[in-house]
Amino acid sequence: MTTAPPGFNYAKASGIDSVAGAVIFAILYVPLFLFYIKQAIARPTYVFIVIALFCAVRIAAFVLRAFLAGVAKDGQNLDLLIAFEVIYNVGFFGLLYSAYTLVLDRGLLSDAPLPDGPISRITRRRPLFRIALAGAVAVGITGAIEAATGSTQKTIDLGNTLRKVSIYIFLVLCILVAFQTILLVRSEAQYGTHKVSNGAFGATHGIHILCLISLLLLAREAFFTATSNDLAKQNDENWWYPLAALTEFVAVVMFAAPGLVPSRDELPS
Numbered sequence: 001m002t003t004a005p006p007g008f009n010y011a012k013a014s015g016i017d018s019v020a021g022a023v024i025f026a027i028l029y030v031p032l033f034l035f036y037i038k039q040a041i042a043r044p045t046y047v048f049i050v051i052a053l054f055c056a057v058r059i060a061a062f063v064l065r066a067f068l069a070g071v072a073k074d075g076q077n078l079d080l081l082i083a084f085e086v087i088y089n090v091g092f093f094g095l096l097y098s099a100y101t102l103v104l105d106r107g108l109l110s111d112a113p114l115p116d117g118p119i120s121r122i123t124r125r126r127p128l129f130r131i132a133l134a135g136a137v138a139v140g141i142t143g144a145i146e147a148a149t150g151s152t153q154k155t156i157d158l159g160n161t162l163r164k165v166s167i168y169i170f171l172v173l174c175i176l177v178a179f180q181t182i183l184l185v186r187s188e189a190q191y192g193t194h195k196v197s198n199g200a201f202g203a204t205h206g207i208h209i210l211c212l213i214s215l216l217l218l219a220r221e222a223f224f225t226a227t228s229n230d231l232a233k234q235n236d237e238n239w240w241y242p243l244a245a246l247t248e249f250v251a252v253v254m255f256a257a258p259g260l261v262p263s264r265d266e267l268p269s
Helices: 019-042 046-070 078-108 118-123 126-149 153-191 206-226 231-235 237-254
Strands: none
Touching: 019 046, 019 237, 046 078, 046 237, 078 126, 078 153, 078 206, 078 237, 118 153, 126 153, 153 206, 206 237, 231 237
16 A cells, blocks of 8 residues: 555654755755766776765655655655665665775775785675675665565564664674774784875875774664664654764765775776
8 A cells, every 4th residue: 555544644654754854965965976976987986986876875865755754645655655765775785885895995005914814804805795785785675665565463573673684784794894994903003004195185094084984884873773673763853863864974975085085096906
């Protein structure tokens, strides 16, 4: 059933209430999208391309959220609410993988030897990380759809369980990004810093920026994990905007630091 009964609003029941918040974030992402598109054309690297796509996805998601919050008919449309949740969940794939890629790329450019422990080697295998990310997204989308459209309590409970599993996978992956960042910090402290080709802020202070990015993503996912059994609190915009939307936005802004993202020419072939 895609249209709510008279008087019932799916969006408001899911905590989506602020039009202003959604519009503000949609607008804030527009200049970032244009900036990263420019960077992706001038210096085509995976990180810039994916962050540009992430910004586009977030613009679409917040525009949808604004309609869900501000238009009663849209708020009563379950399909539109599911579309928002799917688009929002898919977007985090790109942001987290960009952070992971950037940490590994800067590790390749460091004077320090790469850690050779089994855990470190496994967590540096990018295909495995991508598979885990794709699995988290797929499980989360399936869970959101089942929880929203389930006709029995058993189906709804299954959907909520799948959503929790997705959150836990994302949390583990955020921890892995933080782990790789810590390894890079330790290595650079012992053997030397990132080889810089210029004195740009992001090139010389990249390790500090990477630490902040990984902490922001970890804080974002810790919020979802801590509230996984309390959807009312998780969807409360007083918590959701500062701990989910804002943490992502600040992390995306940090990727713009000059010299932070190495060019393809700088990376080992």
